[in-house]
Amino acid sequence: MAAITISNLVKTYPGSTERATDDVSLTIRDGEFTVLLGPSGCGKTTLLRMLAGLELPDSGSISIGGRDVTYLPPNKRNLSMVFQSYAVFPHRKVDYNIGFGLRMARVPQAEIDRKVRWAAELLQLGDYLDRFPAQLSGGQRQRVAVARAIVMDADVLLMDEPLSNLDALLRLTFRSELKKIVQDLGTTTVYVTHDQSEALSLGDQVAVMRKGRIVQLGDPLDVYDAPADRFVGGFIGSPPMNFIDATVSPAGDTLLLGDQRLAAPSILRSFAGHGVQLGIRAENIGVGTSRSSGDIAAEVTVVEPMGSSVLLTVDVDGHTLKVQAPPAFKAKPHERIWLGFSPNTMRFYDRETSMALEAK
Structure with a gap:
């Protein structure tokens, strides 16, 4: 042994x-x-x-x-x-x-x-x-x-x-x-x-x-x-995980990203009214040219074809995100696109300590 x-x-x-x-x-x-x-x-x-x-x-x-x-x-x-x-x-x-x-x-x-x-x-x-x-x-x-x-x-x-x-x-x-x-x-x-x-x-x-x-x-x-x-x-990760400052609504059911809103996962109920950081991987962000329910708007700033995917740099109300889109996805700089966030792929961190949040 x-x-x-x-x-x-x-x-x-x-x-x-x-x-x-x-x-x-x-x-x-x-x-x-x-x-x-x-x-x-x-x-x-x-x-x-x-x-x-x-x-x-x-x-x-x-x-x-x-x-x-x-x-x-x-x-x-x-x-x-x-x-x-x-x-x-x-x-x-x-x-x-x-x-x-x-x-x-x-x-x-x-x-x-x-x-x-x-x-x-x-x-x-x-x-x-x-x-x-x-x-x-x-x-x-x-x-x-x-x-x-x-x-x-x-x-x-x-x-x-x-x-x-x-x-x-x-x-x-x-x-x-x-x-x-x-x-x-x-x-x-x-x-x-x-x-x-x-x-x-x-x-x-x-x-x-x-x-x-x-x-x-x-x-x-x-x-x-x-x-x-x-x-x-x-x-860890290439590109690394995206981090976005956000605020949990007083009711604990909505995540506020500037003027935009996402449905808040149940883990955030105990952090109602508090600021958090949302972490999400580039490949876990859905992307489209038309809006679906729950999507948020983003502006494309850089397009990088990678062969097996297209890496997009986008702006969401002053926050820069990396998004991994399918290889056939067509986008140009300054174009508006729509991003979808699945609750089970979002991670949340304390703004001060940077540690992962756990439900209280």
Whole structure:
């Protein structure tokens, strides 16, 4: 078993007044693929390095498989790591690079050969074992780094933005391959990235981090669909979630957006007469050239054909929204269109705290 339990982990670097990780707690089940997602400087890499034993916490604890490893050196934790840079030896051939960790562990040569061949076939490197890294593409070199990690039979696999050095198309291809490999291995995996598309597509669970804290933890689709606060909604999604200042009518049955009105979902009954922020995804806004019941008016400002959709930037009483329309939808700048809001796709946030509202 290789479940990971992180409890109240605090790390502050010398000379800094802010905590790199601020009382972080996280549980990762055995075999689970967990993604640490967030912008640069949010603490995700620091957390990964403390898991690896490359950094030591000021306080808190880390256990792997029920064993306290908080202050153990990396070689006592039975884990392997894939770095952002390929970190392969340029003067050594692929087979040597893949088997390097096994050699350091003094594994018998026959066993090294067997495991190297197994990993090479799994990562489509069987024809490249006799080549030097300079003779490989970037994607192939990253496969070498992954192969070197998985041959170690580690309890935990750590990955620090392993796809960031690849071009967009190769990153997309290798992402799906990597997910299948990790699923087949069943190894507990912790993956760090700032790319929300990677996080949503790879993870069994996503931990969104900000300023050293986990601000939301959950299933990728739940995190996308119901952000815990405005930061998560604005960070995840392309385009990010729209946010609009609104006021709940005194009766609690209508949402006022400037001079326009929407039917208020039942969650807002307890916020009658108060200001809120409405959050809604671009793809959840209906769009039409004629008005239907409950629609609100908008003026098109920018039209961006995206192939599979048309991305519209529109103005609603001074609020700028992104709307994802069908590819056949025709609109021009300064044209009036009508927007439909489905109650079950609207999310609501406190104006002061930016936290999601819950019915009182």
